[in-house]
Amino acid sequence: MSDLSRVDKIVADYKEQKTPLIYILKDVQAEYGHLNDEVLTNVAKATNIPLSEVYGVATFYSLFTTEQKGKHIVRCCNNAPCHVKKSKDVLNKIKEYLGIEVGETTPDNVFTLEFTSCLGLCAVAPVMMIDDEVYGNLTPEKAVAILKDYKLKGVSNA
Amino acid sequence: MHRLHVLVAMDSHTIAQGARSVRDTLVKELALAELTDEVKVVETGSLGIYNKGVVLVIFPDNVYYANVTVLDVTEIISEHFKKGRVVDRLIYKQAPADQDIKVDELDPRFGKQQRVVLKNAGVIDPESIEEYIAHDGYEALGKALTEQKPDQVLAIVKDSGIQGRGGAFFPTGVKWGFTAKTQSDVKYIICNADEGEPGTFKDRLILEGDPHAIIEGMALSGYAVGASRGFIYIRGEYKMSIARMQRAIEQAREHGLLGNNIFDSDFDFDIEIREGAGAYVCGEETALIESIEGKRGEPRDKPPFPGVVGLWGKPTVVNNVETLANLPQILLNGAGWYKKLGIPDNPGTKVFTMVGNINNPGLIEVPMGITLREIIYDIGQGIPDGKGFLFAQLGGTTGGILTAKHLDLPLSVSSLREIGAGMGSGALLVVDDSQCVVDMVKNFVEFFNHESCGKCTLCREGTGRLLEILEKLSAGKGSVKDLSLIKELSETMMRGAFCGLGQAAPIPILGCLRYFEQEFIRHAKDKVCRAGVCHLETAAEIKAA
Ligand SMILES: Cc1cc2nc3c(=O)[nH]c(=O)nc-3n(C[C@H](O)[C@H](O)[C@H](O)COP(=O)(O)O)c2cc1C
Numbered sequence: 001m002s003d004l005s006r007v008d009k010i011v012a013d014y015k016e017q018k019t020p021l022i023y024i025l026k027d028v029q030a031e032y033g034h035l036n037d038e039v040l041t042n043v044a045k046a047t048n049i050p051l052s053e054v055y056g057v058a059t060f061y062s063l064f065t066t067e068q069k070g071k072h073i074v075r076c077c078n079n080a081p082c083h084v085k086k087s088k089d090v091l092n093k094i095k096e097y098l099g100i101e102v103g104e105t106t107p108d109n110v111f112t113l114e115f116t117s118c119l120g121l122c123a124v125a126p127v128m129m130i131d132d133e134v135y136g137n138l139t140p141e142k143a144v145a146i147l148k149d150y151k152l153k154g155v156s157n158a
Numbered sequence: 159m160h161r162l163h164v165l166v167a168m169d170s171h172t173i174a175q176g177a178r179s180v181r182d183t184l185v186k187e188l189a190l191a192e193l194t195d196e197v198k199v200v201e202t203g204s205l206g207i208y209n210k211g212v213v214l215v216i217f218p219d220n221v222y223y224a225n226v227t228v229l230d231v232t233e234i235i236s237e238h239f240k241k242g243r244v245v246d247r248l249i250y251k252q253a254p255a256d257q258d259i260k261v262d263e264l265d266p267r268f269g270k271q272q273r274v275v276l277k278n279a280g281v282i283d284p285e286s287i288e289e290y291i292a293h294d295g296y297e298a299l300g301k302a303l304t305e306q307k308p309d310q311v312l313a314i315v316k317d318s319g320i321q322g323r324g325g326a327f328f329p330t331g332v333k334w335g336f337t338a339k340t341q342s343d344v345k346y347i348i349c350n351a352d353e354g355e356p357g358t359f360k361d362r363l364i365l366e367g368d369p370h371a372i373i374e375g376m377a378l379s380g381y382a383v384g385a386s387r388g389f390i391y392i393r394g395e396y397k398m399s400i401a402r403m404q405r406a407i408e409q410a411r412e413h414g415l416l417g418n419n420i421f422d423s424d425f426d427f428d429i430e431i432r433e434g435a436g437a438y439v440c441g442e443e444t445a446l447i448e449s450i451e452g453k454r455g456e457p458r459d460k461p462p463f464p465g466v467v468g469l470w471g472k473p474t475v476v477n478n479v480e481t482l483a484n485l486p487q488i489l490l491n492g493a494g495w496y497k498k499l500g501i502p503d504n505p506g507t508k509v510f511t512m513v514g515n516i517n518n519p520g521l522i523e524v525p526m527g528i529t530l531r532e533i534i535y536d537i538g539q540g541i542p543d544g545k546g547f548l549f550a551q552l553g554g555t556t557g558g559i560l561t562a563k564h565l566d567l568p569l570s571v572s573s574l575r576e577i578g579a580g581m582g583s584g585a586l587l588v589v590d591d592s593q594c595v596v597d598m599v600k601n602f603v604e605f606f607n608h609e610s611c612g613k614c615t616l617c618r619e620g621t622g623r624l625l626e627i628l629e630k631l632s633a634g635k636g637s638v639k640d641l642s643l644i645k646e647l648s649e650t651m652m653r654g655a656f657c658g659l660g661q662a663a664p665i666p667i668l669g670c671l672r673y674f675e676q677e678f679i680r681h682a683k684d685k686v687c688r689a690g691v692c693h694l695e696t697a698a699e700i701k702a703a
Binding site for chain 2: 053
């Protein structure tokens with residue numbers, strides 16, 4: 001299916017580093033969007049690490065994904081400091097606006113909704129992270145306004 | 159020469175409130191107004207002012223603007239910068255221009271604070287090594303390498319009595335002693351910057367606000383134990399910390415403060431960053447080591463401890479960010495000075511993060527021995543909206559529960575241990591009486607269940623079963639028998655779980671059960687949630703379903 005030759009190149013980039021598997025997986029995911037069986041098999045071959053171990057690492061860490069996700073990943077925090085500042089209300093509004101549950105991707109593939117563990121921004125709780133950007137002091141309305149912004153950007157980029 | 163300096167606090171908190179776009183607009187509009195040669199925009203770390211949106215400080219005018227948005231920038235430039243008229247409606251604090259005031263003094267929480275670790279945060283530009291050096295930076299390292307033997311450095315750290323700020327409060331000097339004693343061709347220093355404990359962001363603000371203090375601390379540690387390589391393990395979500403740290407490392411290399419023959423001595427030391435990939439348990443030191451080794455971050459058996467058999471099998475010191483950032487000050491000012499801060503059992507200061515239902519959330523550094531009441535009501539300015547205090551949780555989600563009767567307890571490791579709590583990471587979550595205890599415990603358990611690494615059955619299955627029970631209770635489908643089941647499961651996990659996660663997870667659960675048993679019983683028996691948070695199904699509804 002896809003061109004997997006870039007896996008070899010990424011692995012070669014880390015020749016000098018001791019035990020770089022996590023870094024390799026990060027770069028490979030950035031390149032292919034996700035780490036499916038085919039991609040992981042190639043990482044295993046290129047690194048000479050057993051597939052079971054590569055698979056084990058790829059499924060252990062929450063920043064790795066084995067499935068294709070939406071263009072933007074929305075990560076909501078509901079750990080205790082956000083929870084007492086009503087993060088559930090924000091989350092419910094986001095679910096309603098996007099029409100999906102946590103773990104799902106919108107049919108147009110623009111948004112994937114996930115939980116994040118504490119981002120250490122609790123003084124401006126409740127917070128969410130969209131891709132690499134963080135947003136604090138959220139209310140349900142503010143969260144939807146931010147998502148609308150992304151949606152507009154998404155359309156104009158398409 | 160610039161006529162004015164504008165400090166923009168750029169930390170993750172202010173960025174989440176729009177600091178980046180205010181900075182960008184400021185730079186753009188200053189250029190349009192042809193003021194770039196007169197007004198300099200300087201990025202700084204956290205100013206310790208959190209609930210006031212984006213904060214700008216204008217020096218030498220000593221004007222603090224708060225809640226600044228991009229829409230205010232034009233007015234600030236045309237009125238203040240051009241005409242010298244301060245924009246009153248944005249003023250947070252102002253002081254006479256000839257008075258030299260320290261940034262922290264404008265922080266309403268300053269009174270009871272004492273800044274050692276945070277002394278540079280918000281004061282210097284964290285991206286400038288020159289500013290760190292101008293604030294006594296790298297002086298301790300220079301002195302150590304030119305005037306002191308490694309065992310003298312170790313002796314000072316031992317004598318200071320500093321204890322690890324990662325949560326366990328193990329004496330740092332003793333830990334180093336094991337590694338120093340172990341013969342090995344290679345040894346490592348690891349800085350634990352995985353900070354994942356909910357409510358904790360002290361390490362993040364040190365990483366973002368004073369990265370060179372961490373580098374200097376690591377180099378001192380390396381010198382004392384005979385290690386020449388260091389790793390900083392930063393969680394992958396902390397993008398800004400990673401960027402600032404990377405820059406600081408490069409600057410230190412350029413200045414010869416990392417690399418070979420530092421200060422013309424025969425000491426070599428260099429540091430590499432390793433990013434995490436999202437796993438709370440990797441904050442546990444042996445899981446962290448597994449992760450650097452490119453594996454699943456599952457904890458190892460202890461002993462052997464990392465100090466003897468650590469990274470790639472070599473002796474390794476693992477220290478928390480805050481612990482390391484204290485070291486330059488201790489070496490500069492001496493063990494006696496450090497011991498005088500704080501209390502005999504726990505010398506030094508402690509950085510706390512106040513979060514939750516509190517008027518003035520944020521980062522504070524206070525002497526050990528302070529009371530909860532002082533932190534919550536004086537420094538934190540109380541609970542918002544006239545609500546009452548329900549409980550506080552100290553040390554993150556695995557932390558112990560403190561109720562109104564503990565408000566006047568002087569906080570120390572031992573006073574907390576007596577009531578089944580601990581200082582932990584220093585996160586202080588304040589919970590007001592509009593919250594439901596059962597719902598809070600369910601929230602804690604959701605976190606543990608998500609973060610359990612799955613290696614040991616007790617933690618993996620225990621957190622799963624606990625979550626089921628709590629979901630039942632908060633849906634009105636529980637019974638009083640469930641309470642003893644919660645206790646039994648919790649106690650079993652405490653005794654038998656493999657690592658600190660499973661062993662500590664029951665602490666807040668049992669704490670809430672102990673102090674608020676009635677609230678659990680009311681959910682189980684009467685199907686009533688005092689706070690009206692839980693959606694309890696009545697008996698009739700359950701039958702009908
Ligand atoms: C589940 C778990 C998570 C932990 N997370 C962290 C963390 O995020 N940061 C940290 O410094 N220590 C963490 N620790 C403690 C470390 O294992 C270790 O004690 C610490 O890094 C030692 O440094 P110190 O002596 O300077 O405190 C954690 C421990 C456990 C059991």
